[in-house]
Amino acid sequence: MRQIKHGKLGGCSDSCCLKLEDVSVRLDGDDILKQVSFHLHCGEITALIGPNGAGKSTLFKSILGQMPHGGMITFSPAGGPAIRLSDGAVVGGQRPLVGYVPQSPVFDRGDPVSVLDFFTAATSKWPVCLPVPKRYRDKAAACLARVHGEELLDRPMGALSGGQLQRVLLALALEPVPHILILDEPLSGVDIEGEHQLLEMLDELRTQYDLSIFLSTHDFATLEQYADKVILLNKQVLKAGAPEEVLASPEFYETFHLKMGKGGGQK
Amino acid sequence: MNLWYALVDLLPFEWAQSGSMYFMKNALLAVLVISPLFGILSTMVVHSRMSFFSDALGHSAFTGMAIGALCGFNEPTWAAVIFALVFALLFNLVRRRTAMASDTVIGVFSSTAVALGIFLSTLNGRSFTKFNNLLIGDILSVEPAKIGLLALILLLVLALWGMSFNQLMLSAVHPALADSRGVKVFWQETVFSMAIAVVVTVSMTWVGLLVINSLLVLPAASARNLARNMWQYHILSLLAATCAGVAGLMTSYYIGSSAGAAITLYLAGWFLITFLLRKKG
Numbered sequence: 001m002r003q004i005k006h007g008k009l010g011g012c013s014d015s016c017c018l019k020l021e022d023v024s025v026r027l028d029g030d031d032i033l034k035q036v037s038f039h040l041h042c043g044e045i046t047a048l049i050g051p052n053g054a055g056k057s058t059l060f061k062s063i064l065g066q067m068p069h070g071g072m073i074t075f076s077p078a079g080g081p082a083i084r085l086s087d088g089a090v091v092g093g094q095r096p097l098v099g100y101v102p103q104s105p106v107f108d109r110g111d112p113v114s115v116l117d118f119f120t121a122a123t124s125k126w127p128v129c130l131p132v133p134k135r136y137r138d139k140a141a142a143c144l145a146r147v148h149g150e151e152l153l154d155r156p157m158g159a160l161s162g163g164q165l166q167r168v169l170l171a172l173a174l175e176p177v178p179h180i181l182i183l184d185e186p187l188s189g190v191d192i193e194g195e196h197q198l199l200e201m202l203d204e205l206r207t208q209y210d211l212s213i214f215l216s217t218h219d220f221a222t223l224e225q226y227a228d229k230v231i232l233l234n235k236q237v238l239k240a241g242a243p244e245e246v247l248a249s250p251e252f253y254e255t256f257h258l259k260m261g262k263g264g265g266q267k
Numbered sequence: 268m269n270l271w272y273a274l275v276d277l278l279p280f281e282w283a284q285s286g287s288m289y290f291m292k293n294a295l296l297a298v299l300v301i302s303p304l305f306g307i308l309s310t311m312v313v314h315s316r317m318s319f320f321s322d323a324l325g326h327s328a329f330t331g332m333a334i335g336a337l338c339g340f341n342e343p344t345w346a347a348v349i350f351a352l353v354f355a356l357l358f359n360l361v362r363r364r365t366a367m368a369s370d371t372v373i374g375v376f377s378s379t380a381v382a383l384g385i386f387l388s389t390l391n392g393r394s395f396t397k398f399n400n401l402l403i404g405d406i407l408s409v410e411p412a413k414i415g416l417l418a419l420i421l422l423l424v425l426a427l428w429g430m431s432f433n434q435l436m437l438s439a440v441h442p443a444l445a446d447s448r449g450v451k452v453f454w455q456e457t458v459f460s461m462a463i464a465v466v467v468t469v470s471m472t473w474v475g476l477l478v479i480n481s482l483l484v485l486p487a488a489s490a491r492n493l494a495r496n497m498w499q500y501h502i503l504s505l506l507a508a509t510c511a512g513v514a515g516l517m518t519s520y521y522i523g524s525s526a527g528a529a530i531t532l533y534l535a536g537w538f539l540i541t542f543l544l545r546k547k548g
Contacts, residue, residue: 061443064443064446064447066443066446066447098447100443100444100447102441102443102444102447107440110491110492110545110546111314111491112314112490112491112494112495112496112497112499112500113436113440113496113497114495114496114497116496117436117496117497118440120433121432121433121434121436121437122433122437122444122448124433125433126433127428127429127430127432127433128432128433128436128497128498129310129428129432129497129498129500129501130498130501131498132498154495154496156495156496157440169444
């Protein structure tokens with residue numbers, strides 16, 4: 001895979017920026033997230049890593065506004081004023097759109113939901129229990145074309161492979177084109193070929209739309225190839241920085257119970 | 268109704284002759300309203316895995332009847348509708364606030380409702396037998412006013428489908444994804460379960476408590492075997508429910524068995540056929 005680094009790490013004065021400051025979540029007396037702070041810039045791919053139960057999904061839910069949390073999450077468009085996400089307090093300007101690609105949704109093989117049904121249901125008011133008119137069909141096809149998935153339109157959702165399903169969900173998250181794209185473990189259940197395609201596509205998208213991409217993963221081997229920044233989370237941010245920096249850090253080895261030294265890239 | 272009677276008079280059956288057998292003509296019209304209603308609701312009951320829930324609602328409807336009868340209402344159905352609505356709302360609230368699997372929550376609610384119903388209806392040594400007709404149901408006892416009510420409910424369900432089917436489907440597929448696209452998942456689920464509550468309760472008297480859930484499961488379950496998209500799914504479910512409804516009523520007329528049971532048996536037969544023909548892959 002070619003090097004696809006963006007190299008815009010550091011200041012956020014001239015680019016749009018999602019800021020998390022001291023974000024904390026407590027559930028039933030347990031700390032799920034403790035004072036999580038970091039910035040996401042547009043045009044960057046940031047990978048979130050951490051053991052199971054580290055609070056990755058909770059962090060995503062906080063950004064999506066589905067989880068009450070302490071601290072502040074704000075979004076500043078390039079050169080514009082900040083917008084608080086948690087309570088929707090829009091301080092001048094427009095609330096950012098967050099595209100969300102959820103972790104492996106459940107579709108039974110026999111579910112009578114075609115990709116077209118699913119897409120139209122999520123993006124239009126046309127009730128998909130009726131035949132879908134051509135204009136919605138064309139729109140869905142155009143959206144799927146962004147992820148090179150036009151041929152999937154009439155396939156049942158349950159018959160898609162892991163990689164195809166991720167592409168459909170990605171196409172959905174891109175309609176309308178968001179400011180921030182969140183992907184919850186997009187690489188799990190996807191084979192090597194599919195993974196390669198997906199990462200190429202993400203790179204294509206961030207340059208095309210200048211959006212910031214935030215994804216969680218357990219696959220450390222490919223991190224250095226696509227991620228601009230890696231955040232190691234285990235209830236709190238243990239380490240954040242360039243992939244090679246995080247992967248070589250003592251915090252990384254300790255978190256995943258690896259022995260120091262080369263050779264242990266994978267959990 | 269006169270228009271309907273005039274229409275039915277054109278049919279070549281002995282009961283369709285003009286001036287008599289109004290109960291049968293009423294029943295046919297009622298079936299033509301009830302079956303599409305169940306056919307449509309069935310699609311989402313099956314799709315969102317709520318068949319156990321709708322079964323529990325049937326039980327709660329009976330309890331509502333018992334409460335209504337205890338309070339001395341002439342029309343215990345209304346008490347039952349209110350009870351079923353409260354049941355549906357409480358169930359959704361509890362399910363949202365607990366990490367328990369929803370079939371466990373349903374089990375808790377269902378058994379409580381049944382116990383309460385039996386307890387109330389047998390209070391002071393009363394006999395349970397007056398509730399027997401609820402268990403079996405009698406479509407021939409339906410009155411024109413009630414058919415009007417059922418038709419109104421059918422229109423409301425169609426309106427609900429037109430307005431919020433998409434949100435309902437997304438909520439069933441992936442609540443978090445639906446939420447990220449602005450769907451109020453809790454209210455979608457609650458409104459849908461309340462719709463089931465009303466339909467089950469109102470039609471229980473004619474369909475019968477014991478078989479009512481099969482009408483909410485079998486049409487879509489058989490459609491699911493064949494359909495590849497939502498439109499086919501709906502059309503097949505609707506057709507199965509309506510055809511089985513009419514066939515079941517005819518059968519029960521000529522051999523004198525319960526119509527609800529006959530309809531269910533037709534649907535079960537159709538399910539078997541679709542299962543054998545089911546789409547592969």
